[in-house]
Amino acid sequence: MPELAEKSYLAIKAETTEGTAVIPTVHLPLESEDLVSQLNLTADRRMYGIDFESNDLSAGERTHQGSLKLWADPDTIGYILDMCMVKGATSGSAEAGYTHPFTPGNPQSYTIEVPRDNYAYRYFGVKGSELNLAFEEGKLKATINVMGTGHFSVASTKDALTGASSSTVVFTQDYDLEPTRGLVAGDKLIINPDDALEEEATISAIEADGVTVTLTGAVTNSQDAGVNVALKAQTASFGTLQKPLFFGDLLVGYATTAALAETAAASKTTSTPAQAVEFVYNNNMMNAPFSQQRDNSQLLPRMKQATLTIKKLFDNPEQHSAWLRIIKQAVSLITRGELIKTTATTTRNQVKITLHKAKLETNGNPLEIGEYIFDEQVFKAAYDTSDAKALTVEIVNETATY
Numbered sequence: 001m002p003e004l005a006e007k008s009y010l011a012i013k014a015e016t017t018e019g020t021a022v023i024p025t026v027h028l029p030l031e032s033e034d035l036v037s038q039l040n041l042t043a044d045r046r047m048y049g050i051d052f053e054s055n056d057l058s059a060g061e062r063t064h065q066g067s068l069k070l071w072a073d074p075d076t077i078g079y080i081l082d083m084c085m086v087k088g089a090t091s092g093s094a095e096a097g098y099t100h101p102f103t104p105g106n107p108q109s110y111t112i113e114v115p116r117d118n119y120a121y122r123y124f125g126v127k128g129s130e131l132n133l134a135f136e137e138g139k140l141k142a143t144i145n146v147m148g149t150g151h152f153s154v155a156s157t158k159d160a161l162t163g164a165s166s167s168t169v170v171f172t173q174d175y176d177l178e179p180t181r182g183l184v185a186g187d188k189l190i191i192n193p194d195d196a197l198e199e200e201a202t203i204s205a206i207e208a209d210g211v212t213v214t215l216t217g218a219v220t221n222s223q224d225a226g227v228n229v230a231l232k233a234q235t236a237s238f239g240t241l242q243k244p245l246f247f248g249d250l251l252v253g254y255a256t257t258a259a260l261a262e263t264a265a266a267s268k269t270t271s272t273p274a275q276a277v278e279f280v281y282n283n284n285m286m287n288a289p290f291s292q293q294r295d296n297s298q299l300l301p302r303m304k305q306a307t308l309t310i311k312k313l314f315d316n317p318e319q320h321s322a323w324l325r326i327i328k329q330a331v332s333l334i335t336r337g338e339l340i341k342t343t344a345t346t347t348r349n350q351v352k353i354t355l356h357k358a359k360l361e362t363n364g365n366p367l368e369i370g371e372y373i374f375d376e377q378v379f380k381a382a383y384d385t386s387d388a389k390a391l392t393v394e395i396v397n398e399t400a401t402y
Contacts, residue, residue: 035066084128125149152182178210
């Protein structure tokens with residue numbers, strides 16, 4: 001029976017070895033997802049003595065990419081940032097909250113799963129190419145464009161399974177010479193899904209030949225060669241989710257240095273009210289084919305860049321002057337959440353984004369009848385040689401490690 005998209009979710013886990021799949025154990029609710037594997041099929045245009053375009057299609061270099069959209073609550077945003085930036089050393093404690101710093105660089109790779117009905121689509125070697133943080137419906141939401149170096153969802157059996165005498169499954173190589181890549185010991189499979197002979201099995205080992213998996217026990221039913229074997233979706237376990245971060249709890253600070261901007265954003269009295277804020281960070285990820293596998297196997301960030309868009313009330317020409325004169329500014333965004341649950345102090349969940357050297361790319365002051373005049377600003381993040389960095393992101397939350 002067809003299933004609603006609402007029954008899906010996102011499962012993720014950081015990989016120990018980049019590009020080697022693991023079983024995702026962290027479950028997060030999704031707002032939307034459009035990951036897809038591109039087979040890059042092309043028509044076989046060789047001369048076959050026929051006058052039609054082609055008699056077949058042939059696969060090319062595969063890519064795996066798409067977007068994930070999630071609510072960026074104080075804990076979830078750590079996973080989001082870890083996919084897109086480099087996480088520094090975590091400090092703090094359960095009582096005082098954990099502080100996680102992030103800076104631009106080559107991010108951690110992840111294995112992720114998104115179910116379709118009872119079947120999971122797994123992508124591995126996944127990294128964030130572009131991150132968009134913006135407030136929608138008053139809540140901070142993250143849209144991440146991600147890329148992966150491989151995918152597993154379903155394979156086909158090469159040989160027939162003969163009931164109690166079969167404890168291994170050999171896959172065809174129609175999709176890949178190593179069709180078991182992406183599977184892990186402990187994975188649950190559905191053999192011959194949606195058939196009267198459907199059954200579940202658990203992998204005990206992935207064999208070195210790249211085509212064979214050994215099961216924890218023999219299959220129950222005899223199966224013909226060529227039946228599908230799908231990765232079984234997990235039962236999601238979300239635990240206790242934090243409340244979202246709200247636009248009404250955002251503070252924006254402007255100053256001449258990053259330290260002063262963070263000070264300005266630390267309280268309502270010194271911060272500047274904004275009507276809209278959007279932060280975009282881009283790794284400009286290289287997604288290129290290399291030898292050794294058919295998938296694009298190298299995901300490496302190139303020139304990093306970031307922009308910050310802010311809309312605020314116009315009350316003087318200061319920002320217009322800064323735009324005309326290309327003056328350096330520092331801008332800090334601090335979004336505060338609730339108190340750390342286990343603490344007796346006033347430590348809050350918090351996300352802080354600071355541009356150390358922000359220069360106005362555009363600064364408009366459009367006029368509309370019946371409307372107030374606004375500064376509509378787009379800041380370009382530049383590298384600040386005095387601070388030896390362009391931007392920093394820091395979160396304080398109740399998650400001990402990512």
